Amino acid sequence: MSLKAKISLVTTRINSTLLVQLPPRLTVVEAVSFREYFQTWVEAPGLTKIILDFGQTTIIDSSGVGSLISNHKSAQAKNIQLVFWSVHPQVNLAFSLVGLDKIFHIETNTEAIVPTATRKVEQRPPLTHASVRSPMKRAIDIVGAIVGLSITAVIFVPIAIAIKLESPGPILFSQIRCGWMGRRFRIWKFRSMVTNAEALKATITNQASGAFFKNDNDPRITRVGRFLRKTSLDELPQFWNVLQGDMSLVGTRPPTPDELEKYEVSNWQRLDVKPGLSGEWQVNGRSKIRNFEDVIELDLRYQNNWSLLYDLKLIFKTIFVILNKDSGAV
Incomplete structure (x- = not known):
């Protein structure tokens, strides 16, 4: 797939909050498109909060991480709060490996998969080379x-x-x-x-x-x-x-x-x-x-x-x- 290929993202705006459902993969193709969309979102009038829903996202690479860092800075420049929901353990592990779990606003009470006494969540490394x-x-x-x-x-x-x-x-x-x-x-x-x-x-x-x-x-x-x-x-x-x-x-x-x-x-x-x-x-x-x-x-x-x-x-x-x-x- 070409890096110029656009992906579709499901978005819902309620008053001054925009909810974005991210795709199952956030690798280079998706990340480039996601970055382009984000630049238009932060320019929308009256927007004060963007929620990124990671509920379906289980695969992320360095390009995905790079797009999130860039978008985080863009949101800060516009005084827009950026919140992460339903971060899968595998994606959260990628964040923690590079110290981003301390920078991003991740709401832990929205975990997509919650470990229980009878069910363990496999902590695999993020998809990489x-x-x-x-x-x-x-x-x-x-x-x-x-x-x-x-x-x-x-x-x-x-x-x-x-x-x-x-x-x-x-x-x-x-x-x-x-x-x-x-x-x-x-x-x-x-x-x-x-x-x-x-x-x-x-x-x-x-x-x-x-x-x-x-x-x-x-x-x-x-x-x-x-x-x-x-x-x-x-x-x-x-x-x-x-x-x-x-x-x-x-x-x-x-x-x-x-x-x-x-x-x-x-x-x-x-x-x-x-x-x-x-x-x-x-x-x-x-x-x-x-x-x-x-x-x-x-x-x-x-x-x-x-x-x-x-x-x-x-x-x-x-x-x-x-x-x-x-x-x-x-």
């Missing part, structure tokens, strides 16, 4: 992370000394990124920029088009940092993120929260998988990519082609790219 559910992929991640952290421990001291000699400040750099389903986590790298790099970002020209940042001659990068990026040594501490389960050895590039703010609903598809230390973007000229749509295309290619064998191929390709003197991030 097969790679996230694969225990073998997770096992490979754990083994790879342990090996990677061992290598990091061996070369930590010389890298730390080099960073300190050129630019006094912390050895490691941390930043909040968004992972699977938009879940936020703290990523770790060897510091490759000056200590006030984040404050200076607004003064640097963005050479990329869309929801990510790129500048080939970024003056915030130190000489040591440029070498670390060229060799991808700056990313070694991310093996800790892999060991924790926030990242995978192979996946997609994790966006920053401000990048996520610029996403269209359909762009959230790239968050159906865990972010990775490597991926299609790493082995297909990441330093040359300028268009965000190209990033999306690579991410969706990975999702469509994913298998354990495909992951292994990308890992070996990554090693080759790193060893190639003309590769690396800048």
Whole structure:
């Protein structure tokens, strides 16, 4: 089905309240259409409350989550109360995994399925990509992370000394990124920029088009940092993120929260998988990519082609790219 295909939503307005019955699935196709409808609803005169009835909705993905976040902000901007009814346990689990159960106004006394002493509600993970559910992929991640952290421990001291000699400040750099389903986590790298790099970002020209940042001659990068990026040594501490389960050895590039703010609903598809230390973007000229749509295309290619064998191929390709003197991030 095309992303442009419109879905039908049953709505009922009573005075200043609009009741919306959501479909059984809230995935990318439904989410794009839902977002478009919502923009017209919040512009309706005299509307003060919108109730989203999740009674039939049992399947949600990252695009569905993205549409709800976007619509929640639109409602707040118009001073319209947004209330969730009859949230299925599986959908509520998706909300809780990314902390949205504390942000959304979910009325718990309208649960569609109420557990009893004789009936248990199965708490399945939200529908997502097969790679996230694969225990073998997770096992490979754990083994790879342990090996990677061992290598990091061996070369930590010389890298730390080099960073300190050129630019006094912390050895490691941390930043909040968004992972699977938009879940936020703290990523770790060897510091490759000056200590006030984040404050200076607004003064640097963005050479990329869309929801990510790129500048080939970024003056915030130190000489040591440029070498670390060229060799991808700056990313070694991310093996800790892999060991924790926030990242995978192979996946997609994790966006920053401000990048996520610029996403269209359909762009959230790239968050159906865990972010990775490597991926299609790493082995297909990441330093040359300028268009965000190209990033999306690579991410969706990975999702469509994913298998354990495909992951292994990308890992070996990554090693080759790193060893190639003309590769690396800048």
